[in-house]
Amino acid sequence: MTDPALDAEALRERAVASLITARDRTTLLTSCVDEPELTAQHSPLMSPLVWDLAHIGNQEEQWLLRAVAGHEAIRPEIDGLYDAFEHPRAERPSLPLLPPDEARRYAADVRGRALDVLEAAAFDGTRLTEAGFAFGMIAQHEQQHDETMLITHQLRRGPRALTAPDPEPVPLFTGPSEVLVPGGPFTMGTSDEPWALDNERPAHRREVAPFRIDTTPVTNAAYQAFIADGGYDEPRWWTAEGWAHVRRNAITAPLFWRRDGGQWLRRRFGVTEAVPPDEPVLHLCWYEADAYARWAGRRLPTEAEWEKAARYDPAGDRSARYPWGDAEPTPEHANLGQRHLRPAPAGSYPAGESPLGVRQLIGDVWEWTSSDFLPYPGFRAFPYKEYSEVFFGPGHKVLRGGSFAVDAVACRGTFRNWDLPVRRQIFSGFRTARSEEI
Structure with missing residues (x-):
């Protein structure tokens, strides 16, 4: 005892x-x-x-x-x-x-x-x-x-005020581009994580059809291909609201990007630099992520799909706290806590891989899902309604996984973030999914 x-x-x-x-x-x-x-x-x-x-x-x-x-x-x-x-x-x-x-x-x-x-x-x-x-x-x-x-x-404008070492360089990721997540029920949310917030509760069973999900987040290079193919000029890839938004605001690339001759540059914490091709793309709104997924012949994962990919261990038919298990994150697992001021290259942190083979589900970039921010069955606001309840509804989209700017105390496999689909200043990226034909 x-x-x-x-x-x-x-x-x-x-x-x-x-x-x-x-x-x-x-x-x-x-x-x-x-x-x-x-x-x-x-x-x-x-x-x-x-x-x-x-x-x-x-x-x-x-x-x-x-x-x-x-x-x-x-x-x-x-x-x-x-x-x-x-x-x-x-x-x-x-x-x-x-x-x-x-x-x-x-x-x-x-x-x-x-x-x-x-x-x-x-x-x-x-x-x-x-x-x-x-x-x-x-x-x-x-x-x-x-x-x-x-x-x-x-x-903020002006000279750089913050510094941090870059993530360790890794070989170009050559693993499979996607993995299969089996269909069936899994436990979503939590009832026993002591510091979990109200919108993560309670644990409940959720049925998910089989699907395939990107092994890593979408990279800058992949997103540049979308831009080069006229992605921002073709309304068929966009929802009506998304098309109106990018037209009205003259959006033609991720926030902080600009074209200089034949090269894409970005501003990052006061420094202008070339956009690194192998890094997960950052500073995209939900509409941009959704449009890219349509262009690629895919879609954004639902929130339930994302969590199953991140937590489900088929060997034990259980949901773990993190993709790698129940242990607290270490620097070998994920890019968290402002240790770096950028995402790590796609394919980094093999120790943080889920049992299904999905990487970088925790840290690096918040990942947009297709889901609206809604309460779980049996939800009860605690300790105040303004933390979650007032944001429920179709106006906010769910993001999962955390970013390099998130500390481990505020990031776990059940943690839910949300924002308006127009937001780009946040450290947001995405990965795509597709339904598995049965």
């Missing part, structure tokens, strides 16, 4: 490590530019970096200090300023936000108190504290905002 005290200590250590990792990353993202860059809005799609910084602290205060520990509010007057639903991103620069130094002090004060709460936490009694859920939720929340801030860094 497992000693409950040992379980509690392991949970405490995991929560502390996750919170510290997130805060170290937040510090990096907000200390590498000067104050005017922190307070500026680099795109109407994104908040000023200083808003994210104080919002992170405010959410931590509300959930860990007030909801879990029952403490009095430290700065109740700022709750409204940092309520993501009260103020759209475009208007946040006009708010009386905390200046950078004050935002840093506030976030640090909250964190010190939160670690004291964590030190005394019993991890029982309520669903919010069971298995340290609230602490995991806050670590994930901060990492999600860290990814948002990294997107802001990609959008």
